[in-house]
Amino acid sequence: MIAITLPDGSRREFDQPLSVMQVAESIGPGLAKATVAGRLDGRLVDACERIEHDATLSIITPKDAEGVEIIRHSCAHLVGHAVKQLYPSAKMVIGPVIDEGFYYDIWFERAFTPDDLAAIEQRMGELIAKDYDVIKRVTPRAEVIEVFKARGEDYKLRLIEDMGPEVTAMGLYHHEEYVDMCRGPHVPNTRFLKAFKLTRVSGAYWRGDSKNEQLQRIYGTAWADAKQLKAYIQRIEEAEKRDHRRIGKQQDLFHLQEEAPGLVFWHPKGWAIWQVVEQYMRQVYRATGYGEVRCPQILDVELWKKSGHWDNYQNN
Numbered sequence: 001m002i003a004i005t006l007p008d009g010s011r012r013e014f015d016q017p018l019s020v021m022q023v024a025e026s027i028g029p030g031l032a033k034a035t036v037a038g039r040l041d042g043r044l045v046d047a048c049e050r051i052e053h054d055a056t057l058s059i060i061t062p063k064d065a066e067g068v069e070i071i072r073h074s075c076a077h078l079v080g081h082a083v084k085q086l087y088p089s090a091k092m093v094i095g096p097v098i099d100e101g102f103y104y105d106i107w108f109e110r111a112f113t114p115d116d117l118a119a120i121e122q123r124m125g126e127l128i129a130k131d132y133d134v135i136k137r138v139t140p141r142a143e144v145i146e147v148f149k150a151r152g153e154d155y156k157l158r159l160i161e162d163m164g165p166e167v168t169a170m171g172l173y174h175h176e177e178y179v180d181m182c183r184g185p186h187v188p189n190t191r192f193l194k195a196f197k198l199t200r201v202s203g204a205y206w207r208g209d210s211k212n213e214q215l216q217r218i219y220g221t222a223w224a225d226a227k228q229l230k231a232y233i234q235r236i237e238e239a240e241k242r243d244h245r246r247i248g249k250q251q252d253l254f255h256l257q258e259e260a261p262g263l264v265f266w267h268p269k270g271w272a273i274w275q276v277v278e279q280y281m282r283q284v285y286r287a288t289g290y291g292e293v294r295c296p297q298i299l300d301v302e303l304w305k306k307s308g309h310w311d312n313y314q315n316n
Contacts, residue, residue, distance in 0.1 A: 003054045021047040021188065024059050034061040036070050036192060037185040044070075046136050046185040062192065062224035069097050074134065074187040075124075075196050075222040076102040081178040082123035083218075086116075092180065093155040093206070093215055100232065101221035105204050107155065112201045112216050120218065121198045127175070128190045135174040136184060144170055147179060155206070156181055195229040196222040210315060 002014045004023055012026060020038035024031045024047070035047050039058040044066065051057070060067045076095030079102075083090050087108060095104035112120075139147070141160070148156040159181070160170075173180050175190075187193065198220040206212035223229040240246065248254045253270030256263075266274060285292055304310040 002051060004051065005054075005056045007058050017050050017052045019047065020045060020049050020051065020057065020059070023051070023057060027059075031059060031061070034063075036060050036062060036064075036067040036187055039066070044185055047188045048136055049185075068222075068224050070185055070187060071192050071224065072097045072102040072222045073182070073184075075193050075220060076104050077134075077173060077175060077178075077180045077182070077186065078124050078127060078190065078193055078196075079104045079120065079198075079218055079220065080106075080180055081127055081175040082120045084178055086119060086123055091153055091155055094159070095180075101199070101219060103217050103219045105206075105215045105217050107213065107215050112218070117198050117201055117218070124193075124196065124198075128193050130176075131189065131191050132176055133189050134186055136186065137172050137174065138169050139172045140169050141167060144172060144181065147172065148181075151179070193222065195224065195226050196220060197229060197233065 002017065004012045004014065006012065006027075012023065014023075014026075020040065021032060021035055023038075024035040037047055037060040038045050038049060039060060040049060040051065041055050041057075044060070060070065062068060062071060073096070076097070080092045080095060083104075083106060084092070089109065091107040093105035093107065095102060141163075145157065145160060148160070163170075170181055171184050173182055173184065173186050198218060200219050202217050202219070204215045204217040206215055221229070221232060223232060245256075248270065251269065252267050253273065254264045254266050257265060264270075282292065284290075301310065304313075
C-alpha cells in the first residue's frame with residue numbers, strides 16, 4: 001500500500017505504484033487535465049514520474065509559478081522541434097528559461113531573418129495544434145550519445161562530454177520525431193503551450209566566450225493563457241514607447257556610435273536638457289550638504305582589472 005499526502009493534509013492510499021498523473025486522475029478529471037507536473041517530496045518531477053513509496057505530493061498546474069516556468073522550458077524545446085523541421089542542418093545547443101521567457105541557442109550557417117522567425121513561430125503553432133504528447137524516456141548515457149551522433153547534434157555531444165562519470169543516464173524528451181536532452185520536467189502535452197510568442201533573435205557565443213564560434217539565440221515568451229500573454233505584450237509595447245534610445249532618436253536628443261560603446265553624442269536639444277538636470281542636482285547637493293567632485297575620464301587599465309570590469313568588457 002502506498003500513501004500519498006496532499007498539500008491539504010489529506011491522504012490517499014493506492015494498492016500499487018502509480019504516476020503523478022494517475023494521482024491527479026484519482027482526485028478528478030479537471031485536475032488531471034490541468035496537470036503540468038508534480039512536486040514529489042519537495043522535488044519537481046514530470047507528470048509521468050512513478051511513485052514507488054509513501055510520499056508527499058503537490059500537483060503543479062499552469063496556475064502555479066512553477067507551472068509557467070515548465071511551460072516556458074517546454075516552449076524552448078518546441079522551438080527546437082520547429083527549427084529542425086524547417087532547417088534540418090541547424091544544430092541545437094541549449095534552451096533555458098529566463099525571466100518572463102526562454103531562449104534557444106542554435107548554430108546555423110546563416111543569420112536568421114525576421115521572416116525566419118515568423119516561419120518558426122508559425123510552425124510552432126502548427127505543432128501545438130497537433131496536440132501531441134511529450135514523451136520522457138530515461139536513457140542510458142551510451143545510448144544518448146548514439147542518438148545524438150546519428151542526428152549530427154555536435155553540441156549535445158559536447159555537453160554530454162562535460163558531464164561527470166557519475167551521470168550514467170539522462171532524460172530524453174520526445175516531441176514526435178524531435179528528441180532533446182534535459183533534466184526537466186516538461187509539459188505532458190503541447191496543448192499547454194498555446195500562449196507563446198517569439199520576440200527576437202540575437203547573437204551569442206558557445207559557452208559565452210567570444211573566442212568560440214558564434215551562435216544565434218532565439219528569444220520567446222510563454223504564459224499560462226492568452227490573457228496573460230496579451231497583458232505582457234501590452235506592457236512591453238508601453239515600455240518600448242518610453243525607451244530612452246527610441247525617444248532620443250525621435251526627438252533628436254543624442255545618438256550612439258560603434259566607435260564609443262556606452263558613450264553618448266549629445267545633440268543641442270539633449271545637451272540643453274542635460275544642463276537643466278545638472279543645475280538642479282547641484283542645487284540638491286548644496287541644500288543637503290554634499291560637495292561636488294570630478295574624477296579623471298581616462299584611467300589606467302589596472303583599475304578595470306581590479307574592479308573585474310576588464311574580464312567582461314575588454315573587447316569594447
